[in-house]
Amino acid sequence: MRKVTVLYTKIENFFFENKGNMEFLGFFRISIGVMVLLHFLSIISDFDNFFSSQSIVPQDIMAVFHPSWLLTFSKITSFFESVGVAEIAVIFMTKTLFITLCCTIIIGFYSRISAFLLLILQVALLKGSSFFIYGVDFFTSMSLFYLILLPSDAHFSVLRFLFKTKVREVNFMPVKRMFQIHISMAYFFSGFDKLLGYNWRNGESIWKAINLPYANRDFNFDFSWMADYSSVLIFIGWSTIVIEMLYPIFVWIPKTQKTWMVLTISMHLGIALVLNLYYFSAIMIIWNLTNFYFEKESAPVKLPVFKRWFYKKASPASI
Incomplete structure (x- = not known):
């Protein structure tokens, strides 16, 4: 029984003992934000060829390879077109929103909310165009998920600077x-x-x-x-x-x-x-x-x- 107790204590300490430093939070947030931004900028000139109605692979063909419940960019575009917003305007707003969310993550301004919104947008773009994705896109989704879970703004962030918030024991x-x-x-x-x-x-x-x-x-x-x-x-x-x-x-x-x-x-x-x-x-x-x-x-x-x-x-x- 004592051995079980000792083992349980070791496992508990392994997962919950608050040690190390918080510098990794700032490093992870900034580096992932910069990487995702640069990756997006590298394909922004070919955005229409990947995700628009004029994409290289027609959207109705790609729709066969993902479930109907999945939120995709083509569905978002169709929704806005039904209320009178042209596809070109939706594409412009998407590009602007994607870049803005990356920048807010980099500077540390409500990074969790930004990562959550960016994850939804990234999934809508890439999962709906599965022919064009590869390993880095999956790891980008996982990285944004970890940014949601981690208190990324707790270290080296604009949010702390603006509101003079103290570092809480997280x-x-x-x-x-x-x-x-x-x-x-x-x-x-x-x-x-x-x-x-x-x-x-x-x-x-x-x-x-x-x-x-x-x-x-x-x-x-x-x-x-x-x-x-x-x-x-x-x-x-x-x-x-x-x-x-x-x-x-x-x-x-x-x-x-x-x-x-x-x-x-x-x-x-x-x-x-x-x-x-x-x-x-x-x-x-x-x-x-x-x-x-x-x-x-x-x-x-x-x-x-x-x-x-x-x-x-x-x-x-x-x-």
Whole structure:
């Protein structure tokens, strides 16, 4: 019975003991806001080709691949058109709203509300146009969801500056632990899925990836020599499997945490440079840094002698 009690206490402390610092809140909010904004701006010139009634793939065809209850941009457009608002006006308002919500998240002005509205808008845009989405869009949705759960405005935000609000004792650890477990499981099952097949174990997947028609277009690295050194492809394939599958173990151990983060971030930098998946790599690097870089508590700031004397003598009202 005592062992059960001790185990329960450890689990409770793991999820609810308020430790670490709040800097990750500001980092996650700002970096995700900037990343989502840049991603949207990168496709804004092709917005009509993806989401309007004149899209490359007709909306009625894409409607076959999502449930009827799902809120999509085409339904939003149809609703506004029924009350006399033209599609071009709806598109302009959507672009403006998307950019505005990203900016309010970045500066920390009611970030939870902004993330909630942006999540609805993002789902309406992308889930209704499923032919054009890929991994980064799913992780963007999840990131906005975590911004809703976390008290993101509690650190380095305009909201605190404007209203001079004090930092409340908010226990963010349950959400952060859920976030950490989430990324750990994501990496493990990604690596496990690669292990089940033979394409990653024999390096075939690496060879196919670096020779995709849309890959390696920015830097044009010469990988032709790898055809004569298949062992390099096998090594890269197995390295990816090992890094991902062992992530839930070594990233939690303080002595190996930094090493495994460097390996994981290096893997994503390689994906960005070779496969040109910049936004996917960026969001995964943000997730890694958010969850495991800010683990140590912030050291107290040492004030100069004069300031220490001043704050000691001054009353709270005078300050």
